[in-house]
Amino acid sequence: MSTRDLVLTALFAAIIVALGLLPPISLGFIPVPITAQSLGVMMAGVVLGARRGAIAVLIVLVLVAIGLPVLSGGRGGLAIFASPTAGFLIGWIFAAFVTGYLSERLVNHQQSGLVQTVSFFLTAMAGGIVVLYAFGITYLATVAGLGFTKAFVGSMAFIPGDVIKAFVAALLGRAVMVGYPLLPSRA
């Protein structure tokens, strides 16, 4: 890994941590505030690509594990991984990776802005929702003894918020693609 890639992943990890410190962002057109850290995970994929995006998220989780309160609401420490929803945290790494992997392959500069945005939206959905929930629900079903169906039903409540986040991540992915493209020089 080049020094530049190391710095990029660290800076993005810092952005994800900072998103947890900021007051929740309200979207304007929807009354629901967005807690931005899981948005940060999708953004890591669309902005940095598979490898760097996954490492940025991994760095955040290492910070959590070593006892820094870097998750939203000042949460941190190893105890977080004892929560029944810890599967979603572990899933972050794979969510960022899959989002990034698909972005690297689906999106390029020749496409129009609309195609780029739609592609980013689909990759963020695939990584940030399909992959993330696969990990989260499986863990919840096993560790909490809920069983797969109930864990699935219980998690559905969070899907609408995540679809909005995928949409925001897509707009941001496109904006960064125009302003400071990093995806083509994938690590």
Place this chain on the structure above:
Amino acid sequence: MQSLYVEGNSVMHRLSPRLKLLSLTIFGVVLFVSGNLILLSITVLLTAVLYRMVGLPFADGLRRLRPVFLTIAVVALFNLIFNPWQEALVPLLRLSALMLLAATVTATTSITEFIDEVTALARPLERTGWVQADDIGLALGLVLRFVPEIVGRYQAIREAHKARGLKVRPTTLLAPLIILTLKDADNIAAAIDARGIRRHVS
């Protein structure tokens, strides 16, 4: 950023970090093998006592555990609706015990000790070429150094938006924040290389 480490000299403080992490792992596995309610209750009590010995004031100790415990309790309640109470109680006790021991390890191990441990853990991976163990400390340090910077920059961008009468929206705020922050990467990387901090990179 204030770490969750608590200064002190309890038994847990004096144990080696490696031993603590290893015990926590083994404890986690053993917990999930046993389904005996009495045994699990005793374990919760013992881990609670251990957590008390860390030396945190009672209210602080509780406040730290609240978010995690809330999730555990909500899932247990959800479980209770569909399953007999024994089946809802087992995961509640298991996860509570695990949470208490994990919180104890976090409170009694300093960030430096943790980073040394993570670095030592990554050392054997160096041969695969995936990671340079020394880079881990560097990356973690960089994150902590830049979080306040990014928060400050976010506020500056928000002020600039307000001053121009623009609506403050995440899409208009986050894009400049990310682009400005990532544009720093080249300068920071150049500074790191100029100082020869990563000696393994020629």
